[in-house]
Amino acid sequence: METNIYKTEGKKINGILTFIDQSDLEGDNLKFSKLYNKISPFYYISQKIFYGIKFGGEFKFRNDFLQYIKVNDNDLVLETSVGTGDNFYYMNKNAEYYGADISMGMLKMALKHTKKWKINAELSCCEAEKLPYEDNVFDVVYSCGGFNFYNDRQKAVNEMIRVSKPGKRIFIIDETEKTVKEIYKNVPGKELYDKEKASVPVEFIPKGMKDVDWKIVCKGYMYILSFTKP
Numbered sequence: 001m002e003t004n005i006y007k008t009e010g011k012k013i014n015g016i017l018t019f020i021d022q023s024d025l026e027g028d029n030l031k032f033s034k035l036y037n038k039i040s041p042f043y044y045i046s047q048k049i050f051y052g053i054k055f056g057g058e059f060k061f062r063n064d065f066l067q068y069i070k071v072n073d074n075d076l077v078l079e080t081s082v083g084t085g086d087n088f089y090y091m092n093k094n095a096e097y098y099g100a101d102i103s104m105g106m107l108k109m110a111l112k113h114t115k116k117w118k119i120n121a122e123l124s125c126c127e128a129e130k131l132p133y134e135d136n137v138f139d140v141v142y143s144c145g146g147f148n149f150y151n152d153r154q155k156a157v158n159e160m161i162r163v164s165k166p167g168k169r170i171f172i173i174d175e176t177e178k179t180v181k182e183i184y185k186n187v188p189g190k191e192l193y194d195k196e197k198a199s200v201p202v203e204f205i206p207k208g209m210k211d212v213d214w215k216i217v218c219k220g221y222m223y224i225l226s227f228t229k230p
Contacts, residue, residue: 005076005098005137010124016107019126025102027151029127033102036083040105044084044113055218062090064217065144065173065224071095075139078163080128080156081146085110088119097121098138100131101146129155133163142171147201157204164229169211172201172225179221200225 010017025033036043048058055061071077071092079087082099083106091097097119101107107123114121126132128143129152141164143156150156160170177199200214200223214225 005133007134008132010126010132013104013125014108015111015123016104017122017124017132018104019124019130019132020102022104025127028149029102029129029151032146032149036101036103037105040084040103040109043106044086044109047086054221058086059090061218062087065171065222066090068215068224068226069140069142069171070169071140076137077140078131078133078138078142078160080131080141080143080160081149082107082110082123083145085113085119085121085123087144088114088121089117093119095120095140098133099123100126100128102127127151129159131159131163135162136165138164139168141168142173144171144173145175147172147174153201154204157201158206161206161209161229166229169226169228173222176200176216176221176223182221 008019010019012018022033051058051061066087073092073094075095076098077091077095078098078100080100082101085099088097099107099110099121102125104125107125110123124132128146128150141160143160147153147156164170202212202214202225205212205227208230210228210230212227214223216223
């Protein structure tokens, strides 16, 4: 990528810019980094199977929230908790994508996918609460599937706002309490998930943000919260 949008210098490891040492993580960030590093080799295929059974296919599942995120040609797009990069496949291929995650295992899978799909993407291993990007650089900023897990959700929201260009819409997408009750109730290690966090987190949107809106999507299993940076 030609655009230099980083405020700090990362170390590139196997094609992924790294801004943290895994040993420095703590709390939920450490807990979920370990979990997703462990499950990353089979996460992608297991999710495709799940979406096929529950929603009639991955496109139907992802389109239920991605339809609200408008990406134009040449936009700079950031997804925090990018995971294995699956959302990028369904978005405008003529944009420039950046993905941030704390799990190196998931990022390695995302790197394989973006290369295979010929998507212009750069991936960073970092915490959502400490994004390595400059202020006011992204046309589209969203978090998908990781917000409930962050150590400090307020700091994560503030960082999303900081790196977004003024006048642009920011999106937070994650699982609802219905998902926790119905999907995770029989999963070993379910104590990792705090069901009290599985609600639409409107309380973390700072005063002064414009056009705050939220919807329940994906048959009630996900929410999408959005607002505009003034």
